Amino acid sequence: MENYLWLLVCACNIWVASSISSGIKWVRVNVPQYRVPGETAMLQCDYDLGNDTLYSVKWYKDHEEFYRFVPKERPQSNWYEVEGVNVDMSRSNSKKVVIRPVSWKTTGLFRCEVSAEAPSFASAQSEAKMEVVALPTENPVITGVEQEYQIGDEINLNCTSGRSHPASILHWYINEQQIQKPEALLIYPEEYHQHGLVSSVLGLKFRLSNHHFRGGSMRVKCVASMTPVLYQTDRESIVQTQTLPLREALLLVKSSSSRNHGHAIIFLFLVAHLLT
Numbered sequence: 001m002e003n004y005l006w007l008l009v010c011a012c013n014i015w016v017a018s019s020i021s022s023g024i025k026w027v028r029v030n031v032p033q034y035r036v037p038g039e040t041a042m043l044q045c046d047y048d049l050g051n052d053t054l055y056s057v058k059w060y061k062d063h064e065e066f067y068r069f070v071p072k073e074r075p076q077s078n079w080y081e082v083e084g085v086n087v088d089m090s091r092s093n094s095k096k097v098v099i100r101p102v103s104w105k106t107t108g109l110f111r112c113e114v115s116a117e118a119p120s121f122a123s124a125q126s127e128a129k130m131e132v133v134a135l136p137t138e139n140p141v142i143t144g145v146e147q148e149y150q151i152g153d154e155i156n157l158n159c160t161s162g163r164s165h166p167a168s169i170l171h172w173y174i175n176e177q178q179i180q181k182p183e184a185l186l187i188y189p190e191e192y193h194q195h196g197l198v199s200s201v202l203g204l205k206f207r208l209s210n211h212h213f214r215g216g217s218m219r220v221k222c223v224a225s226m227t228p229v230l231y232q233t234d235r236e237s238i239v240q241t242q243t244l245p246l247r248e249a250l251l252l253v254k255s256s257s258s259r260n261h262g263h264a265i266i267f268l269f270l271v272a273h274l275l276t
């Protein structure tokens with residue numbers, strides 16, 4: 001596996017069995033937020049049985065059962081083959097399932113179903129989506145930079161994000177002001193790489209004018225961010241959102257006072273890409 005930082009984003013969910021007063025009170029699924037591939041993901045199923053006795057705990061991924069725990073059976077636990085879900089049986093039980101290792105195929109909707117013994121035979125369930133996300137490990141790169149510009153020149157730059165999944169969202173800034181005018185932004189098709197990774201490309205086009213220079217310099221910055229789509233059901237749910245780190249590239253354009261045929265010549269210096 002290549003050296004990308006991967007993570008899991010969790011949507012945690014609680015199901016309240018309000019109509020049953022003495023039996024199962026609630027079931028809650030909890031999925032960890034961040035993991036790297038090859039590591040372990042522990043999925044917890046927490047529940048309050050009230051006065052009921054546990055009959056079974058069943059786990060499903062995208063509606064396919066992959067693990068079952070029945071206290072009265074021997075063996076008590078069983079697993080079923082489901083893509084992307086490799087259960088570590090020695091560490092799984094009635095309250096948790098350990099998946100190792102995590103891969104792309106692990107992304108999906110995980111449901112825990114808890115059933116009670118006679119006489120109630122009540123059952124309750126809760127589900128949460130787990131997404132495997134790869135953060136870009138590289139900063140975006142700005143291309144199309146000329147050695148010098150003059151006031152009135154059209155500047156044409158491209159910003160290409162590092163590889164990630166899903167695609168990064170790019171924004172351009174001039175002197176810390178986000179560029180939002182559609183005519184200044186050129187949206188190019190995403191570039192596809194191995195392992196489902198994608199890089200985004202966003203162009204910036206503007207005419208250089210004196211007002212871009214503050215104290216003799218202009219900062220052109222490209223920022224890459226990611227907002228994984230988090231799952232949310234219409235039931236009561238707790239969605240844990242995580243602020244994902246930003247990556248950026250910065251160009252510092254210095255104006256020199258030298259004049260050539262009456263025009264100010266602007267020299268460009270590409271400042272080292274900033275890490276955040």
Ligand SMILES: *[C@@H]1O[C@H](CO)[C@@H](O)[C@H](O)[C@H]1NC(C)=O
Pocket residue numbers: 021022051
């Ligand atoms: C549940 O069990 C508790 C004590 O174990 C008992 O006091 C209570 O009456 C029971 N509730 C129902 C509805 O059976």
Ligand SMILES: *[C@@H]1O[C@H](CO)[C@@H](O)[C@H](O)[C@H]1NC(C)=O
Pocket residue numbers: 143144156157158188201203
């Ligand atoms: C930006 O990238 C697009 C797509 O790859 C390309 O067509 C275009 O010429 C590039 N522009 C610059 C200024 O590099």
